[in-house]
Amino acid sequence: MRTLIRGRFALPVALVGVVGLVGLVAFTPSAAQAGPAPVATAPTATTAAPTAKAPAGAAAHPTATAASTASPAAAGTSVTGSPLTSSHGITYYEPAGSLIAPGQALYAASCASCHGVDAAGSARAPNLQGLGAGTVDFWVSTGRMPLANSSVQATRKPPRFNRLQTLEIAAFVQSRTPGLGIGIPVVNLSQASLAAGNSLFTLNCAACHTITGAGDELAYGAYAPSLHLATATQVVEAIRSGPGNMPHFSEGNITNSEARDIAAYVTEVIQHPVDRGGFGLGGIGPVGEGFVALLFGVGVLMLVAFWIGERS
């Protein structure tokens, strides 16, 4: 009797065990390395070197890292220009004067038809003078500008210009009104508090962008876009300039240290959710957990079936 049971049980139990173990081995390490599935939409890999707080979208414009993450000194001398103000990890730059001439040519070709040769605006598009290089950088680096057709709301799309060209255009527009508007923020996230960023985001941003940063419809056909592609620089630019229907927050409303914390929360937590779902069996993810379920679930079912068969 006992040997009979053992004989009958041995094969199915071994089979299920092998399937389960093969599944665990096959999926666990690779799933853990590949990074969380939701991040697939963002071009940046989570496996980047620890120093590279690479903004999502950096791949689209390779030198973006220089302005967003490199040490302020390096970015300042090589690309961005001279610092205007600096506090709590955010330095606002005015683009270097050498960028103005090439920027004027790019502007004339791609922007002047709508915004006017001197960026003073026209019937087709608003005045850009006085907005500052940071505002121009936001609209061009997020691909909103140049506008393809006058839709209800300019949307994020792959940027037309690389990082240097974008800074050149910003430099030209800034040169019309030196010293006015917001500079281009270079954000150092190393001292940022994700906990503070979490509560500040919940308080100031989640109402429109939702708590997960997925974005939502607003009144009058407008919408608050997803925050899954914005870089730290773009987050601070949006906070300070208030694009479209978004309110702008001055340093009296959101300090630089708070803006830095929010930028860190958006780029590190919202864009890289670590939880892969499932019940947290060591965080091996749903596929691995599925095999565990198969291992135990099917095994138990078989035991029950054999037990019933044995009784009758």
Ligand code: HEC
């Ligand atoms: C086809 C016409 C068109 C072209 C070309 C165009 N823009 Fe615009 N731009 C607009 C319109 C219309 C708006 C207002 C859109 C909105 O508020 O959503 C705008 C808004 C902007 C804003 C925000 C202004 C504000 O008050 O916040 C900036 C900055 C800007 N454009 C820069 C540029 C730059 C730089 C270029 C060239 C690379 C460019 N635009 C090309 C039509 C255009």
Ligand code: HEC
């Ligand atoms: C009243 C609603 C509202 C609030 C509050 C708000 N936003 Fe926005 N936000 C918008 C809208 C609308 C846009 C799109 C503007 C446009 O393209 O014309 C936007 C755009 C953005 C973008 C650009 C995203 C991209 O990739 O193109 C960022 C980044 C952003 N917001 C960050 C924030 C942060 C951070 C906060 C909180 C400090 C915040 N927003 C609060 C409505 C809001």
